[in-house]
Amino acid sequence: MTENDRKFEATTPNFKSEAAKKIAKLFPEVVADGQIDTDALEELLSPDLEDEEANEKYKFTWRGKRNAKRIADAPARTTTLIADKKSSKDWDATKNVYIEGDNLEVLKLMQKAYSEKVKVIYIDPPYNTGHDFVYKDKYHDPYDNYLRETGQIDAAGNVTTTNRESNGRFHTDWLNMMYPRLKLARNLLMDDGVIFISIDDNEDANLKKICDEIFGENNFLAQVVWERAYAPINLKKNFSESHDYILVYAKDASIVETRGIPRGDEADNRYSNPDNDPRGVWQSDNLSVGPAIESNIYPVTTPSGRVVEPPAGRSWSLSQKAFRERLKDNRIWFGSDGNGVPRMKRFLSELKKPGITPMTIWKYKEVGHSQEATQQLQKLMCGKKYFDYPKPVKLIQRAVQLYSENDSIILDFFSGSATTAQSVIEQNAEDGGHRKFIMVQLPEKTSKKSVAYKDDYKTIPEIAEERIRRAGKQIQEKHSDIKFDTGFKVFKLESSTIKQWDDNPDKFTEQLEMLHSPFTQDSTNDQRALEIAIKSGISLTASPEIDGDNYHFVSDDKEVFVILGKYDEKLLDELDKERKLPNATAVIREMDNGSETKFNLIEKMKQEPELNDHFSLEWL
Numbered sequence: 365m366t367e368n369d370r371k372f373e374a375t376t377p378n379f380k381s382e383a384a385k386k387i388a389k390l391f392p393e394v395v396a397d398g399q400i401d402t403d404a405l406e407e408l409l410s411p412d413l414e415d416e417e418a419n420e421k422y423k424f425t426w427r428g429k430r431n432a433k434r435i436a437d438a439p440a441r442t443t444t445l446i447a448d449k450k451s452s453k454d455w456d457a458t459k460n461v462y463i464e465g466d467n468l469e470v471l472k473l474m475q476k477a478y479s480e481k482v483k484v485i486y487i488d489p490p491y492n493t494g495h496d497f498v499y500k501d502k503y504h505d506p507y508d509n510y511l512r513e514t515g516q517i518d519a520a521g522n523v524t525t526t527n528r529e530s531n532g533r534f535h536t537d538w539l540n541m542m543y544p545r546l547k548l549a550r551n552l553l554m555d556d557g558v559i560f561i562s563i564d565d566n567e568d569a570n571l572k573k574i575c576d577e578i579f580g581e582n583n584f585l586a587q588v589v590w591e592r593a594y595a596p597i598n599l600k601k602n603f604s605e606s607h608d609y610i611l612v613y614a615k616d617a618s619i620v621e622t623r624g625i626p627r628g629d630e631a632d633n634r635y636s637n638p639d640n641d642p643r644g645v646w647q648s649d650n651l652s653v654g655p656a657i658e659s660n661i662y663p664v665t666t667p668s669g670r671v672v673e674p675p676a677g678r679s680w681s682l683s684q685k686a687f688r689e690r691l692k693d694n695r696i697w698f699g700s701d702g703n704g705v706p707r708m709k710r711f712l713s714e715l716k717k718p719g720i721t722p723m724t725i726w727k728y729k730e731v732g733h734s735q736e737a738t739q740q741l742q743k744l745m746c747g748k749k750y751f752d753y754p755k756p757v758k759l760i761q762r763a764v765q766l767y768s769e770n771d772s773i774i775l776d777f778f779s780g781s782a783t784t785a786q787s788v789i790e791q792n793a794e795d796g797g798h799r800k801f802i803m804v805q806l807p808e809k810t811s812k813k814s815v816a817y818k819d820d821y822k823t824i825p826e827i828a829e830e831r832i833r834r835a836g837k838q839i840q841e842k843h844s845d846i847k848f849d850t851g852f853k854v855f856k857l858e859s860s861t862i863k864q865w866d867d868n869p870d871k872f873t874e875q876l877e878m879l880h881s882p883f884t885q886d887s888t889n890d891q892r893a894l895e896i897a898i899k900s901g902i903s904l905t906a907s908p909e910i911d912g913d914n915y916h917f918v919s920d921d922k923e924v925f926v927i928l929g930k931y932d933e934k935l936l937d938e939l940d941k942e943r944k945l946p947n948a949t950a951v952i953r954e955m956d957n958g959s960e961t962k963f964n965l966i967e968k969m970k971q972e973p974e975l976n977d978h979f980s981l982e983w984l
Contacts, residue, residue, distance in 0.1 A: 372951050372982040374862040374899060375439035376472045383437075424573040428540040436544035440472035442864055444895035445855040445904070453833055454851025459800045459905045460785070462832070464825045465857025467777040467804045471548040473857075474802075476901035477919070482552040482802075483772035485559040486763050486784050488755055492538040492566045538567055539574060545777065546578050552775065553615040558585065558767040561611045562755065568609050579613040585620070586612045590759060591728045593735075610726075610763075622766045624719020626795075631720055635712045638700060643714070648697045648707035654678040667702030681708075722766060732756025741781060744834050750816045750827050751781045760787040770797035779803035782828035786835040789850055793843040800849070800905070803828070807856075829854065855904060861887035861895050862984075882953065882984045889913050893926040896951050896984075900924045909942075916942060923948040930955060933964045936975055943978060953984040 387405065388395045394404040445463065449455050452462075463470050549559065559579070563571050568587075576584065588610040596604035614620040635645035652674045660679035663671050664687070674680055680687060690696050690708065697707045728736070737756040742749050760783055764774060768791075776784035788801040807823045810816040821827045829852070836850025861884050883892050893908065893915040906919035913929030923945040927935065931952070939950055954962060962983070969976050 370980075370982055372896065372984050374860065374864070374895075375441045376475050376899060378437065378439045424577065426536050426539050428536055429543065432540045432543040433547070435468070436547040440469050442860050443469045443473065443857055444860045444862075444891070445470070445473060445898060446858045446891055447894060448854040448856050451829055451854040452852060453836070454849075455853055456907065458849055458851030458853055459798075460788075460849060460852040461800075461802045461855065461904050462779075462782075462785070462825070462829060462852045463802070463804045463855045463857070463904075464807045464823075465804065465855075466806055468545055468548070469857055470804045471545060471552070471777060473898055475548070475551060477898060477903045477922075478552050478773070478775075478802075480552070480554050480557075481773055481903075481920075482775045483554055483557050484764060484768045485549055485553065485557070485775045485777075486562075486760050487549075487560070487776055487778045488562040488780060489542060489778045490538070491564045492534070493564075535567070535570055539570060542571070543574055543578070546574065549775075549777065550578055550615065555616050556619050557615045558620060558763075559613050560588075560760075560763045561613075562590075562608055563611060564608045565605070568611075571611060575611055575613050579615070583614045583617045584612075585614055585617060586610075586724050588612060588722075588724050588726055590726045590731065592733050594728050594733055620767070621717070622719070622722065623768075624717045624766065625722050625762065626719050626765055632712065639694075639697075641694060641709070641711075643711050645713075646709045646711045648709055651680055651682070651696075651706050651708050652678045653681045659683065664706055666698045666704070666706070668698075670703055672705055680706075719765070722762070726759070726762065731759040731762050737783070741783075741831070744831065744838065745827075748815055748819060750814075750821065754781045755783045757783055757787050757790055760784050761791055764788060764791045764799070768797075768799055770795065771799065773800050773802060775802045775804075777804040779805045779828065780824070782831050785828075785832045785852070786839075789832075789836055789839050789848065792848045793839050793846070796846060796848075798849070801852075802904075803832075803852075853905060860884070861892045889915075889928050892928060893917075896926050897924055900949055900951065918944050921945070925950040927952040932961060933968065936965060936968055936979060940975065940978065947978060947980070949980050949982060951982045951984060 384400050387400055391405065394401050443465075445465070448464075452458075546559075553559065561571065561575070572584075572587070589607050590610055591606060592608050593604075593606040596606070598604070632645075635647050637645045654677055656674070656677055656679040658679070660681070660683055661674055662680070662684050663673050664680070665671050682690065687696070687706075695709045697709050698704045733756065734753060737754045737759075738749065738751070740757065741751060741754050764787055768774060774784065774788050776782075779785070782803055782805075785801045785803050788799050791797060792799055805825050805828060807825050809823055810821055810827075816827055821830070832850075832852055840848070840850055862882055863884060897906070897908070897915070897917045898904065900917075901919075901922045902917045902924055903919040906917050908926075909916040913927075914931075915926040915928070917924045917926070923943065925939050925942075925948060927950060935952075936950070939948070952962075952965075965981065969979065969981065
């Protein structure tokens with residue numbers, strides 16, 4: 365088979381293989397017998413292998429770290445996403461997505477379609493308090509393991525696994541859960557994308573270390589302190605914790621700049637125009653800085669004739685030449701009586717960004733507190749308390765405000781009560797944006813003793829999806845003058861519709877069935893086409909054109925034809941008429957006794973350069 369004629373790969377990318385290809389391209393001298401010679405690579409990159417001390421490096425490690433890396437690099441082989449239109453809202457129109465499933469497998473399935481497409485990620489992972497669900501990933505059979513862990517095939521009825529401090533692997537289990545997910549999440553961020561991670565003291569230090577490793581120390585932006593409580597708990601023996609942290613990292617800090625917190629009346633009221641400057645309202649800044657710059661220490665004569673100098677140990681922030689230029693341009697203010705210490709005028713109209721640069725302490729009066737979040741969600745759900753510790757909408761909305769554009773994708777793969785979804789809808793309502801959200805949540809079962817279970821919510825996603833419906837309706841009623849997207853498409857993680865080859869000799873007869881059909885017997889063509897589209901890089905919100913058993917997907921820079929029905933030698937000419945992008949992929953199911961047709965299509969590609977330039981064929 366040629367580059368434009370190959371077998372369809374039913375797995376997500378293998379990142380170790382992809383990395384090896386890039387290394388081989390950059391350093392061909394380290395390739396031996398088709399494999400990367402790691403010793404040669406180390407020798408090439410190390411400055412001085414003889415200097416043992418120079419090659420001793422700080423490392424943060426734990427038991428299972430190597431396996432966590434392998435899990436992150438391994439492709440998703442046995443899973444897909446199945447559409448659930450019944451649970452969705454506005455399926456045909458919405459660009460929002462809600463996914464029920466293990467976020468590790470889901471993140472892998474998202475790699476092709478959403479690589480470098482997500483602007484903001486916010487996650488609120490388990491804090492590892494000793495009672496949290498901590499999912500124990502397995503390198504082999506990850507989907508089967510997921511079903512067991514979530515109670516879907518566990519005969520004993522075990523729904524979750526808690527990570528108790530007494531188990532001897534308290535921090536290790538948590539780190540092994542987080543590492544591969546963060547590694548995969550980084551791939552989805554745009555170059556100027558940003559991730560926000562909520563955490564408390566239990567794992568803050570460890571989280572900072574793995575984020576430094578995955579995102580790079582130089583891409584650390586802030587450790588925000590969120591004031592989540594406003595009153596002490598007097599029963600505490602020593603201290604009553606009143607804050608959580610939010611770690612903020614950029615994909616590439618050198619090109620990231622915050623849009624700032626939207627300006628309100630309080631911020632704008634700090635500006636005035638006492639001298640009727642035609643450039644509009646302004647506020648003044650201190651002109652002295654410290655420590656002193658020797659050349660910037662000089663006397664200044666005020667309009668009233670008083671001579672002033674910088675305070676002891678400080679200097680002016682401007683050189684004499686720059687000061688004279690600003691003075692001539694009426695940018696220096698000496699007070700209304702002309703007798704004050706000089707200050708620099710800063711005009712509201714000249715601010716480089718639309719908002720206010722955020723500080724690293726977020727007070728509850730600005731972004732809400734835990735009790736407020738619980739009360740608001742309880743009110744939305746008719747007075748019922750389904751979640752213990754939801755985050756305030758305003759808290760996550762601030763993250764959205766700071767770094768998203770009007771059409772950005774916002775991802776939350778520990779979405780819980782779906783506060784992030786509501787935050788995105790709220791922000792779109794406020795500024796007329798068209799941001800899209802992607803929520804991912806493990807389908808944890810609710811306790812049979814819980815209020816949620818008694819109200820017929822059997823899983824966490826069922827509650828969250830209802831929360832999004834109610835929040836969307838409430839926000840739309842509040843902003844009835846504008847229209848924005850309050851819908852969402854629901855997908856569920858399921859086993860692949862494409863049969864996987866099993867080397868087990870006991871299953872040989874079963875494997876022979878693959879010669880008759882590459883698909884599982886109980887799957888539908890819609891489900892098969894969706895899996896092929898996802899694994900070919902088509903976004904989950906793309907709506908295909910359907911012609912019988914043939915599907916045509918277009919999404920951003922990807923175009924895929926999925927041909928599951930009958931066809932003849934005219935197929936490529938017909939597809940070329942429908943093609944909308946310069947390059948398209950046709951994934952074609954081989955017909956029984958259709959080898960001659962397949963051969964003719966391949967020959968046609970070879971003989972017609974234009975078709976060969978525009979199409980690549982993949983066979984099922």
